[in-house]
Amino acid sequence: MTGFTAALWTEALKAARSRMPWLTALGFSLAPLMGGLFMLILKDPVRARRFGLVSAKAQITAGAADWPAYFALLAQAVAVGGLIVFALIAIWVFGHEYTDRTVIDLLALPTSRLAIVGAKFVVVASWCAVLMALVYALGLVVGAMVGLPGWSLALAVGSAGQLVATAGLTVVLITPFAWAASAGRGYLPPIGAVFLVLFLSQVIAALGWGAYFPWSVPALFSGVAGPGVRDLGLGSYLLVMLTGVVGVAGTLAWWWLADQP
Amino acid sequence: MDRAIVTSDLTKRYGNATAVDRLSLQVREGEIYGFLGLNGAGKTTTIRLLLGMIRPSEGSAWVFGVRVHPGALDLWSRVGYLAETPSAYPELTVRENLEVFRRLRRVGDPKAVEQAIERLGLGPHADRHAGTLSLGNRQRLGLARALLHEPALLILDEPVNGLDPAGIVEVRALLLELVHQRGVTVFMSSHLLSEVARIATRIGVIHQGRLIEEIDTEELERRRRRWLVVDTRNQRAAQSILEAAGFAVAAGEDGELVVTGERAVACPDEVARLLVERNVGLTRLSVEQEDLESYFLRLIGAARGGER
Numbered sequence: 320m321t322g323f324t325a326a327l328w329t330e331a332l333k334a335a336r337s338r339m340p341w342l343t344a345l346g347f348s349l350a351p352l353m354g355g356l357f358m359l360i361l362k363d364p365v366r367a368r369r370f371g372l373v374s375a376k377a378q379i380t381a382g383a384a385d386w387p388a389y390f391a392l393l394a395q396a397v398a399v400g401g402l403i404v405f406a407l408i409a410i411w412v413f414g415h416e417y418t419d420r421t422v423i424d425l426l427a428l429p430t431s432r433l434a435i436v437g438a439k440f441v442v443v444a445s446w447c448a449v450l451m452a453l454v455y456a457l458g459l460v461v462g463a464m465v466g467l468p469g470w471s472l473a474l475a476v477g478s479a480g481q482l483v484a485t486a487g488l489t490v491v492l493i494t495p496f497a498w499a500a501s502a503g504r505g506y507l508p509p510i511g512a513v514f515l516v517l518f519l520s521q522v523i524a525a526l527g528w529g530a531y532f533p534w535s536v537p538a539l540f541s542g543v544a545g546p547g548v549r550d551l552g553l554g555s556y557l558l559v560m561l562t563g564v565v566g567v568a569g570t571l572a573w574w575w576l577a578d579q580p
Numbered sequence: 581m582d583r584a585i586v587t588s589d590l591t592k593r594y595g596n597a598t599a600v601d602r603l604s605l606q607v608r609e610g611e612i613y614g615f616l617g618l619n620g621a622g623k624t625t626t627i628r629l630l631l632g633m634i635r636p637s638e639g640s641a642w643v644f645g646v647r648v649h650p651g652a653l654d655l656w657s658r659v660g661y662l663a664e665t666p667s668a669y670p671e672l673t674v675r676e677n678l679e680v681f682r683r684l685r686r687v688g689d690p691k692a693v694e695q696a697i698e699r700l701g702l703g704p705h706a707d708r709h710a711g712t713l714s715l716g717n718r719q720r721l722g723l724a725r726a727l728l729h730e731p732a733l734l735i736l737d738e739p740v741n742g743l744d745p746a747g748i749v750e751v752r753a754l755l756l757e758l759v760h761q762r763g764v765t766v767f768m769s770s771h772l773l774s775e776v777a778r779i780a781t782r783i784g785v786i787h788q789g790r791l792i793e794e795i796d797t798e799e800l801e802r803r804r805r806r807w808l809v810v811d812t813r814n815q816r817a818a819q820s821i822l823e824a825a826g827f828a829v830a831a832g833e834d835g836e837l838v839v840t841g842e843r844a845v846a847c848p849d850e851v852a853r854l855l856v857e858r859n860v861g862l863t864r865l866s867v868e869q870e871d872l873e874s875y876f877l878r879l880i881g882a883a884r885g886g887e888r
Contacts, residue, residue: 321653325683332680336671420667424725427631429657430684432650575650578634 322430326438330412334442339411347404347450348457350396355461357392358384362465385469386462390478391542393458394485397451398541401489402520402534403513405447409493410509412439412446413570414500422579432574440497440567444490451486455479481541488537488559494566501573504580530555533562584609584733584765585630589639592625592789599625601789602639607767607782609732612759614776614797615769616876617786623769624664626786627737630767631661643733657686660731664738664769666722670711674702674721677710678728685729696724701750715742723751727758734758736768740775752779773876787880804870805878808839808848810855811864818860825854836864 334340361384416422425435459475499509520534529535536555585607592600600622607613617623628634630641632648641648646655668677678693697706700720705713710721719742726734734755740748756779758764770776776783777797785793795803809832812818819837822829832838844851848865855862870878 322684322686325686328683329680332676333669333672336669336676338671419670420663420665421669423633423663424667424681425684426633426650427656427659427661428681428684429653429686431653435684576635579628 321434322428323434323437326430326434327441330435330438330442333415334412334446337411337415339408340446343404343408343446343450344453347400347454350393350400350454351458351461354389354392354396354458355465358389358462358465358467361388362467384465384467386467386471386474387469387478389458389462389465389467390474390481393454394478394481394541395538397454397482398485398489398537401447401451401486402492402517402537404450405443405486405489406493406496406509406513408446409443409497410500410506410513412443413497414503414506414509417500417504417580418506420580426579433571436571436574440494440570443493443497447486447490451482455482485537485541488540488556491559491563492534492537492566494563494570496566498566498569498573501570502577531558533558582609583607583642584611584644585613585767586642587626587630587639588642590626590629590636590641591638592622592629592634593637598789600629600636600786603786603789603791604639605784605791605794607765609765610759610763611781612755612766612768612779614773614780614783615767615786616771616773616776616783617769618771618880621771621786622789623771623786624737625789627661627664627735627767627769630735631659657729658732659735660726660729660733661735662719662722662726662737662739664741666715666718666742668710668713668718668721670709673707673709674713675706677721678724681725681728687729692728696728699727699754700724716744716747719743720747723754730762731764733765733767736766738770739768740770748775755779773872777872785876785879793879800872800875804872804875806845806867806869808844808851809864809866809868810837810839810851810862811835812837812855813861813863817858818855821854821858821860822851827851 416425426432462470496509496512499512500506503509516534520529520532520538523529523532524535524538529539530551531554533555536551536559539551539555583606585605587603587605590600590603591598603622603626605613615623615626625634629636630643630648632650632652643652643655644658646652648655668674669680672680675693675697678696682690682693697703700723702717702720702724705717710718713721719739723736723739726736739755740751743751755766755768759766768776768780773783777800780797782794782796783800784791785795810818810822815831815835815837819829819831822837822839827844828840830838830840839851845867848867852862852865
C-alpha cells in the first residue's frame with residue numbers, strides 16, 4: 320500500500336487535532352467511575368438502602384463489592400458501551416471526510432486510497448486501544464480508592480486479558496460502520512445502523528440466539544448474562560471475524576470502486 | 581504537440597439521466613483549456629471522470645497517455661486539482677493542511693509548504709484554523725494544495741469562485757506564469773466565458789453533457805457578431821437611404837439604427853458618406869461587437885435577450 324506511512328501520519332494528526340479523542344475519553348471514563356460508584360454503594364448497605372433503585376441494579380450486575388466483581392462490571396461496560404463509543408470513533412474517522420467534503424482531495428493522489436483506508440482503520444484500532452488502557456488504568460485507581468477487597472496480581476492480569484479480548488471483539492465488529500459512514504457519506508446513516516444493531520443485539524440475545532448474532536458476542540463473552548453463561552462456540556468467534564473482514568473489505572471496495580461525490 | 585488530456589466518447593449516466601454524453605476532447609500540453617458550460621452542463625462530472633473519482637459508463641479518458649483509473653498513482657503525482665467547492669480540514673491550520681498533502685503527495689522537500697503559502701499570499705493566515713477562513717482564502721488554500729507538488733497538469737473546477745476582483749487578477753496572473761514559464765497545462769472549468777476568454781488558448785463549450793463547440797480564443801474573436809450603430813438627426817430618412825444602398829437596417833431598442841452585414845462593419849465610412857451627401861446629420865457611428873456572454877448564450881441556444 321503505497322504511502323501508508325504518510326497516510327498514517329496524516330490520519331493521526333487529524334484525530335489528534337479534533338475534539339473527538341477528549342469526548343470519547345470522557346464518555347468511556349464513565350464506565351470505571353460508575354462502576355466505582357456501584358461498588359461504593361455495595362460496600363455500605365446503609366447507603367445502599369438510601370439509594371434504593373441504584374443499589375438494586377448494582378446487586379444484579381455486580382453481585383459483591385470486590386475486585387472480581389468490579390473487573391467483571393468493567394468488562395460488561397466495555398462490551399456494551401464500547402460498541403457505541405468505538406463505533407462513533409470509526410464513524411467520525413471515515414464520516415468527517417464526507418461532511419467536510421475533504422474526501423475529494425484524497426482520491427487522486429500518489430498515495431493509494433487503500434493506504435488511506437488502511438491508515439484510518441489503524442488509527443481507529445489504536446484509538447480504541449488507548450481508550451481501553453485508560454478505562455483499565457482508571458478502573459485500578461477507582462477500585463483502589465474505593466478500597467475493594469480481593470485484589471491479586473493474577474486477577475489484575477487475567478481481568479486485563481478479559482478486557483482486551485472483549486474490546487478486541489468489539490473493535491472488529493465496528494468495521495461495517497466505517498463502510499456505512501463511507502457509503503452513507505456522513506454521520507447519520509451509520510449512527511442509525513449502530514442503534515439498529517444495538518437494538519437487535521439486545522432482542523436476539525434475550526431470545527437466546529445471541530451466539531449467532533455477531534454484535535451480541537462481546538457482551539456474552541464479557542459475562543453480561545451471568546458468570547456461567549458464556550457458551551460461545553468457535554462459530555461465534557468466526558462470525559465476529561467474518562463481520563470484521565466484510566466491514567474492512569466493504570470499506571476498501573467502496574473507496575476503490577464506487578463513484579465518489 | 582503531445583496531448584495532456586484525451587477523452588474518447590466519454591459518457592456518464594446516472595440512471596436515465598446522462599450527465600456527460602460521448603465527450604471527445606483533446607488538450608495539448610502547455611495550453612490553457614477553458615471548459616465552459618452553464619451550471620449542470622456536465623463540467624464537474626467531466627472533471628471527476630478525468631480524475632478517476634467516478635467511472636465512465638462508456639468511453640475512456642487518458643491523461644499524459646495513461647488511461648485514467650484510481651490506481652494510476654504515478655499519474656496523480658503529475659496532476660494537481662481543485663474541486664468546485666474548496667474544502668479543508670477545519671481543525672487543522674492552513675500550514676497543517678498543506679503539510680498533510682505534502683506528505684500524501686510524497687513531496688520530499690518540507691519547504692514546499694512555505695513556498696505554496698507564499699505563492700498564494702496565505703502568510704497572514706498560515707497558523708489559522710482552516711475552518712475560520714473566508715471562502716476566498718479557502719479557495720487560495722485549495723490552489724496552494726493543487727500547486728504543492730509542482731504538477732505538470734492543473735485541473736481546476738471554477739478556480740476563481742469566491743475570490744474578490746484582486747484575487748481573480750492574482751490567480752489569472754499565477755496561471756499564466758505557470759503556463760508560460762513552467763510549461764504547465766491548465767484545464768479549467770467556468771461558467772463565465774469572459775473570465776475564460778482572458779487567459780484560455782482554447783475553449784470547449786459543454787451543454788447538456790455534450791461538447792458543442794471547441795474553438796481557439798483567437799477564432800472566438802472572429803466569430804462574435806459585429807454590427808454598426810447609427811444615430812442621425814433624421815432616422816427615417818437615414819434608414820431609407822441606407823436600405824436603398826443595399827444595407828440591412830433595423831431599428832434598435834433605443835431608436836438607434838442597427839446596420840448589419842460584412843459591408844457595414846468593414847466600411848462605416850461608406851455609410852457616413854451616403855448620409856452626409858444626402859444632408860442627413862450624423863450624430864453617432866460606431867462598430868459594436870457582441871459581448872462574450874451573449875455569444876455564449878447564442879452558442880448554446882439559450883439566448884434570452886440582448887441578442888441583435
